Amino acid sequence: MTRPLLELRELRVHFPVYAGLVRRRLLGTVRAVDGVSLDVAPGETVGLVGESGCGESTLARAVVRLVPCTGGTVGFEGREISALREPAFRAIRPRLQLIFQDPYASLNPRMTVFDALAEPLRVHGLADGRDVLRRVSDLMELVGLAPRFMRKYPHEFSGGQRQRIAIARALALEPKLVIADEPVSALDVSVQAQILNLIARLREQMGLTLLFIAHDLSVVHYLSHRIAVMYLGRLVELGPAGEVFHRPRHPYTRALISAIPVPDPVREKTRQRVALHDEPASPLNPPSGCPFHPRCPWAQPRCAETVPPLESCGDGHQAACIRLDQM
Amino acid sequence: MPLLDVHELTTHFHTREGVVRAVNGVSFRVEPGETIGIVGESGSGKTVASLSLLGLIPAPPGRIENGTALFDGVDLLACGPKTLRSIRGRAISMIFQDPMTALNPFMRVGDQLMEPLQVHQGLSRREARTRVEEMLRLVGIQDGARNLSAWPHEFSGGMRQRVMIAMALITRPHLLIADEPTTALDVTIQAQILELLARLQRELGMAVILITHDLGVVARVCRRIYVMYAGQVMESAATEALFAQPRHPYTEALLQSLPSTHVKGEPLHTIPGLPPDLIAPIAGCPFAPRCASATDRCTRGAPTLRELVPGRATACFRVQDGEL
Numbered sequence: 136m137t138r139p140l141l142e143l144r145e146l147r148v149h150f151p152v153y154a155g156l157v158r159r160r161l162l163g164t165v166r167a168v169d170g171v172s173l174d175v176a177p178g179e180t181v182g183l184v185g186e187s188g189c190g191e192s193t194l195a196r197a198v199v200r201l202v203p204c205t206g207g208t209v210g211f212e213g214r215e216i217s218a219l220r221e222p223a224f225r226a227i228r229p230r231l232q233l234i235f236q237d238p239y240a241s242l243n244p245r246m247t248v249f250d251a252l253a254e255p256l257r258v259h260g261l262a263d264g265r266d267v268l269r270r271v272s273d274l275m276e277l278v279g280l281a282p283r284f285m286r287k288y289p290h291e292f293s294g295g296q297r298q299r300i301a302i303a304r305a306l307a308l309e310p311k312l313v314i315a316d317e318p319v320s321a322l323d324v325s326v327q328a329q330i331l332n333l334i335a336r337l338r339e340q341m342g343l344t345l346l347f348i349a350h351d352l353s354v355v356h357y358l359s360h361r362i363a364v365m366y367l368g369r370l371v372e373l374g375p376a377g378e379v380f381h382r383p384r385h386p387y388t389r390a391l392i393s394a395i396p397v398p399d400p401v402r403e404k405t406r407q408r409v410a411l412h413d414e415p416a417s418p419l420n421p422p423s424g425c426p427f428h429p430r431c432p433w434a435q436p437r438c439a440e441t442v443p444p445l446e447s448c449g450d451g452h453q454a455a456c457i458r459l460d461q462m
Numbered sequence: 463m464p465l466l467d468v469h470e471l472t473t474h475f476h477t478r479e480g481v482v483r484a485v486n487g488v489s490f491r492v493e494p495g496e497t498i499g500i501v502g503e504s505g506s507g508k509t510v511a512s513l514s515l516l517g518l519i520p521a522p523p524g525r526i527e528n529g530t531a532l533f534d535g536v537d538l539l540a541c542g543p544k545t546l547r548s549i550r551g552r553a554i555s556m557i558f559q560d561p562m563t564a565l566n567p568f569m570r571v572g573d574q575l576m577e578p579l580q581v582h583q584g585l586s587r588r589e590a591r592t593r594v595e596e597m598l599r600l601v602g603i604q605d606g607a608r609n610l611s612a613w614p615h616e617f618s619g620g621m622r623q624r625v626m627i628a629m630a631l632i633t634r635p636h637l638l639i640a641d642e643p644t645t646a647l648d649v650t651i652q653a654q655i656l657e658l659l660a661r662l663q664r665e666l667g668m669a670v671i672l673i674t675h676d677l678g679v680v681a682r683v684c685r686r687i688y689v690m691y692a693g694q695v696m697e698s699a700a701t702e703a704l705f706a707q708p709r710h711p712y713t714e715a716l717l718q719s720l721p722s723t724h725v726k727g728e729p730l731h732t733i734p735g736l737p738p739d740l741i742a743p744i745a746g747c748p749f750a751p752r753c754a755s756a757t758d759r760c761t762r763g764a765p766t767l768r769e770l771v772p773g774r775a776t777a778c779f780r781v782q783d784g785e786l
Binding site: 186187293294295323324325326327328329331332335350351352353354356357358376377390391393394395396397398399400401403408410411414 | 503504618620621648649651652653654656657675676678679681682701702705706715716717719720721722723726729730731732733736
């Protein structure tokens with residue numbers, strides 16, 4: 136087996152929380168990411184699913200050092216990049232790109248499309264002079280935008296077009312790994328389909344490895360080879376996309392899938408839903424044992440005692456539940 | 463007799479750039495106790511239509527150009543602000559997508575909930591307080607007394623939406639307009655809120671207009687659906703019929719673009735192009751430039767919503783003529 140492109144080992148991102156303006160005192164620690172291990176093979180797309188506050192965006196940011204890791208390691212192309220000093224990290228950073236949810240917030244409103252796309256090329260010395268213009272037109276064509284619009288500003292584009300610009304900017308440096316954090320959730324259904332097709336096409340064309348973060352499981356299932364499910368900073372299930380989607384083993388994944396409204400009124404009326412009470416606990420004060428046990432319809436007293444590790448439950452399929460054999 | 467009968471509602475915004483035709487001759491009705499869905503993508507006019515009914519359009523630049531909206535024998539569009547104020551919050555309530563911006567951040571949750579009772583029903587503080595605690599229990603917020611003195615920012619998104627629902631329902635309205643009530647929430651919380659709305663609707667016997675872009679959500683909770691595009695109703699049908707056999711090319715294209723209707727790996731169907739600019743006058747069918755079945759006629763004349771069979775209407779020439 137080839138070596139994974141991205142290797143996360145026991146990754147931890149903890150944020151201290153302070154109270155008080157003058158006399159600051161430590162309130163506690165938010166365990167946004169709490170020991171996540173995950174491999175992404177070259178050319179693979181892994182979908183990372185979870186609800187707000189479960190830590191998936193923090194994980195994405197930790198990989199590219201937008202937030203500091205507090206424990207564990209990040210490996211990329213066989214090197215441990217979490218230990219690299221800043222200049223060495225900057226040298227590999229072009230091969231590691233991030234796309235955000237809201238292209239309006241991630242694009243500078245005072246920069247034209249040309250400026251936005253030319254900047255990374257110039258900063259990393261990939262093109263200069265005439266070459267920049269040619270590379271920018273190529274990039275725009277690549278994502279389905281007419282190059283004649285390159286002197287326009289972000290506000291002159293629709294949401295879908297802006298996301299195309301953000302994608303072009305991420306691809307300008309010919310990355311190996313692209314981490315897409317909810318790239319389509321701000322878009323309308325018909326536009327969302329266009330962007331998903333674009334991502335799928337670029338993935339083939341450029342041989343991209345993709346870590347795709349989304350809360351919409353049907354989108355994740357459509358695009359990913361494997362799905363990883365996060366809850367309160369931990370992975371609770373990991374496996375081939377079809378397996379996780381059609382035969383979920385962790386109670387949380389089951390609840391999540393059954394909660395998605397299906398655009399089919401006949402199925403909606405008949406299907407069973409796993410009802411969850413309450414809301415996720417605060418990552419500032421996570422419950423003892425399995426983080427999901429206070430909401431889990433199958434929970435037993437012993438679920439509150441220890442944190443269950445990910446255990447194998449089929450071909451490449453893992454789940455973290457002590458009642459796995461009964462699930 | 464319908465509880466609400468909206469006819470030819472037209473709302474335009476007169477801006478410096480030109481007239482934005484946000485809602486263009488929209489008609490729909492709501493029977494007592496039923497849930498209807500108004501579905502559309504951003505800019506389709508679904509929110510403006512519902513705000514128009516309650517007189518909540520900022521004017522200027524907004525102006526209701528035409529139409530009637532009969533609610534319990536009163537025309538909401540003509541009755542004047544005073545009558546409207548007495549209906550709004552008492553007989554018709556509304557909840558919005560983002561409960562944080564809809565709640566007053568400087569007012570304790572309890573005071574905000576008590577306000578409509580004191581304003582509309584003249585209850586004393588103590589009477590209002592009892593009703594509020596009862597209502598909070600109904601929307602699944604236990605420990606009402608403690609939560610009454612909490613501030614909105616202390617609540618999670620799901621809890622805030624529960625507070626919004628409690629506030630909207632506390633006067634026992636006959637009609638609730640819910641504008642994307644679960645869009646900002648996680649799916650497991652969304653499921654809880656949708657279930658809550660359905661239960662309260664049964665218990666209180668009210669009608670609900672659910673405005674959303676999410677076809678899955680309407681499939682779950684609505685009896686009938688109106689599909690909007692560019693300020694017009696494209697199609698209306700009973701939920702099952704709409705999903706089983708859409709009778710407008712836009713609805714069909716919309717359903718086809720959902721990832722869940724595709725086999726993994728096959729490219730998603732997309733709708734080419736963009737929704738029309740609502741400032742430029744639209745001569746024909748607003749969907750024609752993006753429609754795979756459009757003919758010359760579709761760009762020349764504007765089709766109107768016409769009933770095919772009782773309870774099923776479409777604004778497509780070609781479907782009306784039996785060509786599609």
